[in-house]
Amino acid sequence: MASGQQRKVTYLYSMKYPFLFASIFFIIITLVIFQSCTPNNPSNSTPEKPNIVLIYADDLGKGLLSIEGQKIIKTPHIDQLAKDGMRFTNAYSAMFCAPARATLITGLHDLHADAFEIPGAGIYKRISTGEATLAEIDSTIKSVSTPIPDHQKFIGNIAKEAGYTTGQFGKLEWGFSATMDQMTRHGWDHYLGYLDHQRAHGFYPPFLFEDGKIRYFEGNTLANCGKSIERETDKAYQERWDMTGKATYSQDIFMDGVHKFLHDNKERPFFLYFPTQLPHGPVSIPEVHPDFVNNDSLTQIEKEYASMVKLLDDNVGEIIQTLRELDLTDNTIVIFTGDNGHEIYYAQEGRVVKPYTNMETGIRFDDLTDKYYSEIAGDVFDGNNGRAGMKRSNLQGGIEVPLIIKWPGKVKANSTSDRLVASYDFMSTLSDMVENKSLSETDGTSYYNTLIGKKEENDRGYLVYSSFQGPTLINSGGWKLRMYYPKNIFELYYLPDDFREENNLADQNPEIVSELKALLLEECEGDYINGFFTNAKNQIAYRR
Numbered sequence: 001m002a003s004g005q006q007r008k009v010t011y012l013y014s015m016k017y018p019f020l021f022a023s024i025f026f027i028i029i030t031l032v033i034f035q036s037c038t039p040n041n042p043s044n045s046t047p048e049k050p051n052i053v054l055i056y057a058d059d060l061g062k063g064l065l066s067i068e069g070q071k072i073i074k075t076p077h078i079d080q081l082a083k084d085g086m087r088f089t090n091a092y093s094a095m096f097c098a099p100a101r102a103t104l105i106t107g108l109h110d111l112h113a114d115a116f117e118i119p120g121a122g123i124y125k126r127i128s129t130g131e132a133t134l135a136e137i138d139s140t141i142k143s144v145s146t147p148i149p150d151h152q153k154f155i156g157n158i159a160k161e162a163g164y165t166t167g168q169f170g171k172l173e174w175g176f177s178a179t180m181d182q183m184t185r186h187g188w189d190h191y192l193g194y195l196d197h198q199r200a201h202g203f204y205p206p207f208l209f210e211d212g213k214i215r216y217f218e219g220n221t222l223a224n225c226g227k228s229i230e231r232e233t234d235k236a237y238q239e240r241w242d243m244t245g246k247a248t249y250s251q252d253i254f255m256d257g258v259h260k261f262l263h264d265n266k267e268r269p270f271f272l273y274f275p276t277q278l279p280h281g282p283v284s285i286p287e288v289h290p291d292f293v294n295n296d297s298l299t300q301i302e303k304e305y306a307s308m309v310k311l312l313d314d315n316v317g318e319i320i321q322t323l324r325e326l327d328l329t330d331n332t333i334v335i336f337t338g339d340n341g342h343e344i345y346y347a348q349e350g351r352v353v354k355p356y357t358n359m360e361t362g363i364r365f366d367d368l369t370d371k372y373y374s375e376i377a378g379d380v381f382d383g384n385n386g387r388a389g390m391k392r393s394n395l396q397g398g399i400e401v402p403l404i405i406k407w408p409g410k411v412k413a414n415s416t417s418d419r420l421v422a423s424y425d426f427m428s429t430l431s432d433m434v435e436n437k438s439l440s441e442t443d444g445t446s447y448y449n450t451l452i453g454k455k456e457e458n459d460r461g462y463l464v465y466s467s468f469q470g471p472t473l474i475n476s477g478g479w480k481l482r483m484y485y486p487k488n489i490f491e492l493y494y495l496p497d498d499f500r501e502e503n504n505l506a507d508q509n510p511e512i513v514s515e516l517k518a519l520l521l522e523e524c525e526g527d528y529i530n531g532f533f534t535n536a537k538n539q540i541a542y543r544r
Contacts, residue, residue: 049163049269050407051332052433053323055316056104056273058097058171058280061342062402063374063385064309072298072381073306074291077317078404081336085406086415086451092474093340093401093423095467096392097197100339100423101173101275105154105186107427107442110466111524117145121176121198127214128206128223134214138179148185153440155427156187159271162434165189167265169257170275171200180212192257193275200277202227203284204246208253219247228282232301232348240284240304249286250277255315259322266326271434276315279308281345302380305346333433334406337423341398342383343391352378356390367393367469368484371501388501394467394482395501411451419450420476422463443523462516464523473520481516490517 062068067079067087094100098118099110108115119141126132132140156166167190172178174186176197183191192210194200202225207216220226222245229236258274289307292298298306316336323329347354356365358376365372372389374382389395403421405411425444431437432448445458462475470483478496483489492506492513506513 048331049435050410050433051269051328052159052164052271052335052430053319053332054271054273054335055319055337056101056170056275057312057336057338057402058275058277059340059343059345059391060279060309060312060338060402061381061383061385061397062338062400063342063383063387064279064381065402067404068385068402070381072295073309075309075313077313077320078336078402081316081320081334081406082404083414084408085334085404085413086411086417088403088405088417088419088421090418091337091401091403091421092399092463092465093338094465095394095398096340098175099466102175103422103424104339104426105156105173106152107155107424107439107444109422109424109443109464109523111464111471113525116175118175119144119177121196123177124194124196124199125223138181141177141179142181148182151440153427153438154186155273155430156271158187158427158431158436158439159434160187160189161438162269162436164269164271164434165265166271166273167191167257167261168273168275169193169254169261171277171280172197173273173275180209183209184212188273190261192254199225201225201280201282203250203277204248205250205253208250210257217248217253219245221245225250226284228284230282230345230347231354232299232346237300240282251311251315255318258319262319262322262326262328266328269434274319275339276312278312278315279305279345281305281308281343283308283345285311298380299346299348299351301346301348302351306381330408332408333410336402336404338401339423341387341389341391341393341396341400342379344377344379344383352380367395368487368489371395372397373500386500392468394465394469394472396495396499398467399465399472405451407451412453417447417450419447419456419459420461420463420474421447422465462519464520471520471524473516473523475516479512479516481513481520483520492516 064070064073065078066073066075067082094103094110099116102116103110123137123140126137127134160166166188168188169192172194174182178195190211193208195209199205204220204222204226205217206220207214226246228240258272261272283301283304285304285307288303289310291310292303292306295303323332344352344354356372356377358365358370359378360376363370367389374384384390384397387396387400389397391398422444425447427442428439428444428446429448431439432446445460449456459476462473464471464473470485472480472482474480478494480493480495482491484491490506490513491504492509493501494505
């Protein structure tokens with residue numbers, strides 16, 4: 001409060017210079033009113049935490065997106081994400097489901113001998129058949145699983161510690177079977193989905209798990225969740241479209257959960273992880289999309305598969321629309337990526353054959369002397385975008401994935417990056433996004449600076465992945481060292497000139513082979529090569 005002398009001086013000045021005093025008073029009042037009516041200036045206040053939506057496609061080959069050149073299936077909503085954000089042209093994940101998801105949520109690559117325990121799938125089916133209770137199954141899984149170390153963190157933990165509400169909806173994100181305790185330990189406030197990889201191969205689950213409880217779905221009565229026969233025959237078609245016991249499609253359940261989560265948490269920062277089932281097979285779709293109904297160039301099952309990809313794109317559009325309706329668009333990071341390379345679920349005699357076979361010669365592909373390519377395998381969609389190999393392979397078609405990130409005001413629209421990015425880099429990047437630096441030990445490096453247009457200073461310079469064919473190393477210069485374990489062969493490719501991996505340059509470049517092999521074996525901890533898969537097989541003993 002002003003003193004009496006100060007008030008007296010103010011009064012005298014106001015009497016002597018009334019116009020000046022009135023002008024100053026008017027300016028002050030105007031500034032106060034303007035400040036109270038103007039939104040907070042980001043430069044003068046603490047920025048609001050960005051929301052994060054991570055959409056994780058299942059078995060979506062890079063070539064299935066029209067932004068990547070797909071001609072038959074149009075994916076306008078995913079394409080628009082790329083136009084509004086950044087598309088990475090050099091992004092990788094693991095060669096199949098379980099290690100891919102583990103690397104994403106832990107920040108660890110899959111060449112560690114003991115990093116990931118993968119209990120076998122199928123155990124939760126026993127609830128539907130009456131062979132076991134939830135408590136018994138939970139106890140069985142825990143009996144073959146090592147407790148998670150206290151120091152280990154997951155992407156859910158990183159966001160939660162930073163003040164985010166976290167939610168996961170969809171296919172499970174750990175191994176082939178998991179428990180609700182694991183989902184909680186991984187940092188998810190809310191969880192709605194499968195806990196069993198095998199049940200996630202069907203799209204009409206009798207029950208799912210929601211926040212620690214079983215949630216049943218009336219009319220879904222099939223213990224296998226409606227999993228269909230994969231190779232197309234008349235019998236498979238009839239079985240697939242027999243809707244007895246198939247009342248509610250799982251993707252609809254998850255989308256309802258996603259929309260509710262967004263509405264419930266619109267006033268607070270959230271991290272939403274959506275590992276969809278789409279377009280993993282066997283093929284299952286409630287109806288064929290109008291885009292394909294009259295496409296005579298496609299078989300019936302190809303139309304259905306294309307509809308699964310189309311539904312995924314439609315779901316992305318619905319999520320973007322909900323963010324827009326809730327006025328969350330400008331402060332939400334939307335990330336779209338996938339777990340591994342392309343896989344075919346529309347095999348049909350005379351069209352495309354599984355196990356994968358050269359349709360011209362009848363020779364089964366071995367991915368060494370006879371490599372898989374779409375044009376000689378009969379894949380009308382060219383889902384791996386001209387690359388060699390498929391899911392489960394360490395060729396490019398098995399491990400290269402789409403990665404698109406939209407962040408209004410931070411990421412330049414319609415931009416691309418050729419930075420070498422691994423799925424296990426996401427955890428470090430997320431920690432920068434949410435400003436939580438309390439990471440546990442990771443193998444990844446953040447690509448946050450690449451997103452916001454700054455020079456990267458922490459790029460490790462290479463990435464590594466495992467596979468059933470052996471480990472692989474790719475460096476930022478474009479060299480790829482690939483091991484073919486069955487014959488103890490190392491191949492070397494220069495990807496900028498040879499993305500189809502047609503020219504093995506190992507004999508011409510022994511020094512490069514030696515240098516990259518040393519790095520690869522160091523990442524393998526010296527004795528890994530086949531150890532991971534032995535460990536994984538040992539974990540399925542409880543299924544017998």
